[in-house]
Amino acid sequence: MLTLGVDLAAADKRTAMATIEWLSDRAVVRDLVLDVSDACIVKASHDVDKTGLDCPLGWPGPFVALMTAHQSGHVTVAESEGAQWRRRMAYRLTDEVVREKTGIVPLSVAADRIAHTALRCAGLLAMLAADGQDVDRCGSGKIVEVYPAAALNCWGLTHRGYKGRGQQAQHADLVTALCAAAPWLELGAFEALCRRSHDAFDSVVAALSARAAAMGKATRPNEEQRVIARTEGWIALPTCPPSGLIDMAEA
Known part of the structure; x- marks a missing residue:
């Protein structure tokens, strides 16, 4: 089996892609690889069994x-429900499920900068x-939405504080x-x-998460949730430890 993980950014720069056999x-x-184009993602995804995209696949209904x-x-x-109403506008059903299961609040695709990346993703999904x-x-x-930070949390690993300037030591420790x-x-050869x-690290975690989804070892929407997830997207959280990703019977 081959899985692909894509840490998608708003532009080619900062977009990373990992292929795991x-x-x-x-x-x-x-x-x-870093600085990956949409065309490269489509080509690589065509040749693998499952692709994990680290980006919202849709907007809140x-x-x-x-x-x-x-x-x-x-x-x-x-006026009495202003804040609650805004929350319903800002977060998808899957975002709320992730928050409930992990305590992590995903970035709002409706009210945060990740919307720029989601606009790119909409075009990428059409290409795929x-x-x-x-x-x-x-x-x-073939495609599944993944969330590396939440996956790391599910595996009991550090999921905050390893990005940005001055975080090289924390990032190296997490690897x-x-x-x-x-x-x-x-x-x-890709360890360095x-x-x-x-970004490269997150794409590897995305590929690991894609493996969990391919094996049926990740969260899935129930029938009621599927009605909403068909348009909003659904984040697949691993439901097994990292050891569960290896199938000793697989050749």
Whole structure:
């Protein structure tokens, strides 16, 4: 099995992509690149079994309805529920599920800078679909939405404080911790890049999360949630420890 992990940014710069090959007793990082274009992502995704995209695959349904209504007139909001109403506009169902399960509040695709990345992702999803890939925003097709920080949290690893200037030591420690938790993971020639770039590291975690989803070892929406997740997207959280990603029976 091959899985692809993409740490998507608003532009090619800072976008990272990792390809992992899964063998019977180990997982090998076969490729790890930075500054990746949409065309490169589509091509790489075509050749793997599952692709994990670290980016919201859609917007909150109530937010979309609000924008449509506001375009043609004015909207009315009861003063007593202003803050709660804004939260419903800002966060998707899957964001609330992640918050409930991990305590992590995902960035709001409706009210944060990640919306720039989501705009790129919307075009990328169209390209993937045009390539014949099954783009089901619930994650049951070729593409699945992943969230590296939440995956690290599920595995009991540090998920905050390893990004940005002056965080090289914390980032290096986290790479070491992941390798200890997953001794079967072979970074090989890409270890230095993984330690140097948190974007590269996140793409590796995205590829690991894609593996969990491919094995059925990640959260899935129930039938009621699927109705919403089909348009908003669904974050697949690993439900197994890192050791559960290795299937000793797989050849």
